[in-house]
Amino acid sequence: MRRAGRGPQGEQAWWREAVFYQVYVRSFADSDGDGVGDLEGIRGRLGYLELLGVDAIWLTPFYTSPMADHGYDIADPRSVDPLFGNLADFDALVADAHARGIKVTIDLVPNHTSNTHTWFKSAMAAGPGSPERDRYIFRDGKEDGPPNNWVSSFGGPAWTRVPDGQWYLHLFAAQQPDLNWANPEVRADLERTLRFWLDRGVDGFRIDVAHGMAKPAELPDMDPRAQPMVATGFYDPRFDNDGVHEIHQMIRKVLDEYPGTMAAGELWVSDEERLAKYLRPDELHLAFNFKLVLTHFDADALHAAIERSLAVPQAAGAPATWTLSNHDVWRQVSRYGGGEQGVRRARAMALVELALPGAVYLYNGEELGLGNVDVPVEAMADPRAKTAGPQHSRDGARVPIPWEGDVVPFGFSRNARTWLPMPADWAGLTIEKQLEDPDSTLSLYRQAVELRHEHAAFSGDEIEWYGAPAGCFAFRRSPGGLICALNTSAAPIPLPPGNVLLSSSPLVDGKLPPDSSAWLVKS
Known part of the structure; x- marks a missing residue:
């Protein structure tokens, strides 16, 4: 029996310690043989997600879109793109997921639309000063160019000029x-x-660019050194404007009318006082913290990142939200050095993450120990690769996942020409093979998720740190008592006293080897 979420809403606060699984819809499972994942493909693989033990899924955008940014450019937010299916397919997916005890959350993209949205088409036709243009941010330019010096997160200027001379912001x-x-x-x-999606039974939303939306009316210049996805500390009026909180309060009011629903925000906000504002009782339920994503494999650095990541939600009375990867960043196996070392370190960090109090987001394929794929430039599909250069492509982390068999496309599709090419050397990493191997990364994740749900030691919102050798740390969940130890040093270390529940690598003479972690409980 899975333990219910704790908190002011009792049973309704299921998200407080939930394990979410991000489904990158294009890359999970293809049911119709076009080489692109779809909703029916997901529905056909729900048994796997139930076996993995996740509490909820997060679906990336499946709405009507010209796919300039793979669905994050939405032409109709209350529809399903034919590439992925139709509304009946979505309803069937939600019903079947709920029947298996799996919640369904979906992406919400409130910062922008597609340029094929009917509103934008009307704005282009209506001209300067019109009500249609006021739905977007159109401005007259300066004599020497655009209205200000803002740059796009995908590279180049954040303004495009239209035939009548005005510029629009993107x-x-x-x-x-x-x-x-x-x-x-x-x-x-x-x-x-x-309301459209809540009425169809969704359990919540992941809000894309949740620190965006609101812009200062005067649109002042930014510090050219600022970067939207990195904590640079330089002045950046493009994001985290105070007006954004009114938007989240509006969203929360709607959600509160649907008991048991929630919202998690994608927030690249480095100032901890400002980050805490998003977790006030009338705003977001969860706020992604990306400190673990941005921290290298070093015990001291990770210790500090965990401490800081816990401080903000605890001060706000909200649960922490942990993730090691998503569709926008390198997979952790590659971040941690690649090859066998990268896999060992990724396995170690999986146990660290799943030991921590709060919600956890897994990204499809990380449970298989997948690394980034070296996608040929001619096969790249990420718009960022085209504007900022191939070195900035996110495609390497978006390649379809391998299910079964020994040859490409490994059961992902009937079509070997998948939307991104799959590497032949994934034959040993398929879900089918890993389910049969008790020592596989998938088996490790399955055991870890099951223990997290079932074992009484995984309770409490506090952690206490142990003294540990250089290059290592150990913490204890309180009051539950779970102990998690991590060794990032070059030598095996003694474990704290206790019975070992699980380790990411086999122990060596009772010691924890390098690049490894373990869970223990006191006898």
Whole structure:
């Protein structure tokens, strides 16, 4: 029996220690043989997710889109793109997931639309000063160019000029014009979208660029050294404007009408006081913290990242939210050095993450120990690769996952020409093979998730740190008593006293080897 979430909403707060599984829809399972994953493919693989033991899935965008940014450029947020299926397929997926005890959360993209959205088409036709243009951020330029010096997160200027001389803002691709959140029509339309999906039974939302949306009215220049996804500390008016909190309060009011639903925000906010504001009782339920993603494999650095990541949600009375990877960053096996070393370190960090109090987000394929794929430049599909250069492509972490068999596409599709090419050397990493191997990375994840759900030691919102050798750490969940030890040093170390529940690598003469972690409970 899985333990219910704790907190002011009791049984309804299922998300407080939930294990979420991010399904990158294009890359999970293809049911119709076009080489692209779809909703029916996910529904056909729900048994695997139940076996893995996850509490909830997060679906990346499946809405009508020209796919300039693989669905994050949305033309109709209350629809399903034919590439992925239809509304009946979505409803069937939700029903079947719920029947298996799996919650369904979906992406919400409130910062921008596609340039093929009917609103943007109307804005282009209506001209300067029109109500249609006021739904977006159109401005007259300066004599020497665009209205200000803002740059796009995908490289190049954040402004595109239209034939009548005005410019429109896009913090991402030019095909993703930013909405004007000072316009009441924009707010009303998002509320309509929220209710549309909530009425269909979704359990929550992951909010894309949750620190975006609101822009200062005067649109001041940014410090050119600022970067949106890195904590640089330089002045950046593009993100984390105070007005964003009114938007999250509006979203929360809607969610509160649907008991048991939640919202998690993608927040690249480095200032901890400002980050805490997003977790106030009338805003987000969860806030992604990316400190573990940005921290290298070193016990001292990871210790500090965990401490800081716990401090903000604890001060706000909210659970922490942990992740090691997603569709926008390198897979952890590759971040930690690649090859056998990268796999060992990724396995070690999986146990660290799953030992921590709060919610955990896994990314499809990490439970298989997949690393980044070296996608040929001619096969790259990420728009960021085209604007910022192939070295910035995110495609390497988005390659379809291998299910079964010995040859490409490993059961992902009937079509060997998958939307991104799959490497032949994944034959030994398929779900089928790993399920049969008790020592596989998948088996490690399955055991870890089951223990996290079932063992009484995984309780309590506090952690206590042990003294540990250089290059190592150990903490204890309180009051549950789980002990987690990590060794990032070059030599085996003695473990704290206790019975070993699980280790990421076999012990060596009773000691924890390098690049490894273990869970213990006191006897």
